[in-house]
Amino acid sequence: MRPLIYGMNLTRDGYIAAAGDDIGWSAPSDELFQWWLDRERASSLSLYGRKLWETMSSHWPTGDQMPNATPAEIEFARNWRDTPKVVFSSTIDKVDWNTRLVTGDAIAEIGRLKAGDGGPMSIGGATLAGAAMRAGLIDEYALVTHPVLVGGGTPFFTSLEGWVNLNLVETRTFPGGVVLNRYKTRR
Numbered sequence: 093m094r095p096l097i098y099g100m101n102l103t104r105d106g107y108i109a110a111a112g113d114d115i116g117w118s119a120p121s122d123e124l125f126q127w128w129l130d131r132e133r134a135s136s137l138s139l140y141g142r143k144l145w146e147t148m149s150s151h152w153p154t155g156d157q158m159p160n161a162t163p164a165e166i167e168f169a170r171n172w173r174d175t176p177k178v179v180f181s182s183t184i185d186k187v188d189w190n191t192r193l194v195t196g197d198a199i200a201e202i203g204r205l206k207a208g209d210g211g212p213m214s215i216g217g218a219t220l221a222g223a224a225m226r227a228g229l230i231d232e233y234a235l236v237t238h239p240v241l242v243g244g245g246t247p248f249f250t251s252l253e254g255w256v257n258l259n260l261v262e263t264r265t266f267p268g269g270v271v272l273n274r275y276k277t278r279r
Contacts, residue, residue: 094205095212096139098221099131099234099274102248103241108218110242113143117240121267122164124236129168131234135175136210139202141217142181145191148172153189178205180220199227222250232276233258239269 100108101118109115120128132138140148155161155169177191180198187193194201202224205213215221215230224230235248258275265271 093207094136094210095231096202096206096215096224096229097131097135097212097232097234098215098225098230099232099236100216100248101236101238103245104237104239105241105243106248107242107245108248110245113246114242117238117242121270122162124266124270125162125164125168127264127266127272128236129164129171131214132168132171132175135212135214137205137213138175138177139205139213139215139220140177140179141220142179142184143219144217145177145179145181145184145187149187149189199223199229202229203227218246218248218250225250225256226252228256230256230277232261232274234272234274236266237271237273 101115101120102108103110103117110117152169152172155172156166157169158165161169173189175190177187177189178194178201179187179191180194180201182195184193198220202215206229215224221230257278259278260273261276262272262274
């Protein structure tokens with residue numbers, strides 16, 4: 093089985109975006125950006141919900157051509173374009189940049205992908221990841237917590253019908269008081 097990893101930046105009070113989809117609080121340090129780049133390189137397939145896809149695809153296809161792009165941003169953009177992606181949405185009809193669109197049952201497709209051959213898969217987007225979480229498909233959680241409280245917005249975690257027991261496998265601090273906690277799902 094291919095592992096499925098859900099990781100995102102989040103606020104101390106548990107949101108991946110503040111009200112109005114504001115993510116202005118999440119600007120990464122160079123060290124944190126490098127960590128995200130390394131994670132992206134380790135992923136053989138990226139799964140996106142529509143909103144995160146729209147955010148990523150509005151910048152990264154040409155992110156390496158920005159005048160002030162750092163070497164890590166250049167590498168991230170190139171890796172993003174090259175990595176196979178699947179977008180789950182019933183409201184868009186076209187995707188580009190090494191991407192396949194799935195308009196049907198997301199959970200069935202994620203289960204099929206997990207059962208196939210290949211390396212780790214990443215999943216992003218609160219709605220898509222929430223559905224995968226409720227279906228018991230997430231194998232690892234990477235919480236990159238920023239020291240800010242926003243009081244509301246889009247939560248990292250969804251409501252669950254039962255407990256999910258986790259094992260802490262890594263803790264790391266980054267500049268600015270950002271803390272990474274990685275957990276593997278205990279099955």
